[in-house]
Amino acid sequence: xxxxRLLIAVDPVxxxxxxxxxMTGAICVIAATLVxxxxxxxxxxxxxxxxxxxxxxxxxxxxxxxxxxxxxxALQFDSSQFVLDQPIxxxxxxxxxxxxxxxxxxxxxxxxRPRNSxxxxxxxxxxVQVRLISDGDVTSAWRALSEDREVDFYIGIGAAPEGVLxxxxxxxxxxxxxxxCWF
Numbered sequence: 001x002x003x004x005r006l007l008i009a010v011d012p013v014x015x016x017x018x019x020x021x022x023m024t025g026a027i028c029v030i031a032a033t034l035v036x037x038x039x040x041x042x043x044x045x046x047x048x049x050x051x052x053x054x055x056x057x058x059x060x061x062x063x064x065x066x067x068x069x070x071x072x073x074a075l076q077f078d079s080s081q082f083v084l085d086q087p088i089x090x091x092x093x094x095x096x097x098x099x100x101x102x103x104x105x106x107x108x109x110x111x112x113r114p115r116n117s118x119x120x121x122x123x124x125x126x127x128v129q130v131r132l133i134s135d136g137d138v139t140s141a142w143r144a145l146s147e148d149r150e151v152d153f154y155i156g157i158g159a160a161p162e163g164v165l166x167x168x169x170x171x172x173x174x175x176x177x178x179x180x181c182w183f
Contacts, residue, residue, distance in 0.1 A: 103128055
């Protein structure tokens with residue numbers, strides 16, 4: 001007998017509250033990798049602070065990090081630091097610069113929870129379009145990764161297991177995700 005050659009992460013019901021309330025949006029999510037070709041962080045519970053963007057923004061962020069900023073706007077964002085370590089105002093300014101959109105046209109999706117209230121307040125103070133979700137942060141991650149620009153980025157503290165699934169999607173889609181356990 002051969003040992004298992006596949007690592008699997010499953011969220012049988014992502015959006016449990018949506019399902020329990022007979023609302024749309026609950027999904028089943030599965031991610032897998034071949035042993036030796038990737039890793040899935042398993043056995044975690046709790047919360048994760050997440051930042052997710054799609055491929056075009058991820059490519060521009062990588063380019064910024066590999067070169068010296070050429071203007072003052074880029075200097076507001078410290079490209080040597082993680083995005084989650086930056087003030088949200090600097091991150092929004094950078095996304096505005098990358099997309100060519102004013103901050104009033106930037107769309108951020110955030111899980112509506114008390115732990116994200118300060119983030120939401122700061123985004124609204126900048127007049128960012130904040131789309132609050134009640135549940136389903138894997139779906140929000142997908143919207144941020146999609147190149148249709150329905151959502152420019154997903155940010156905030158949500159469930160850690162969903163963060164693992166979101167990271168897998170970001171990897172496959174060529175996007176960018178930062179995740180940090182939050183206690």
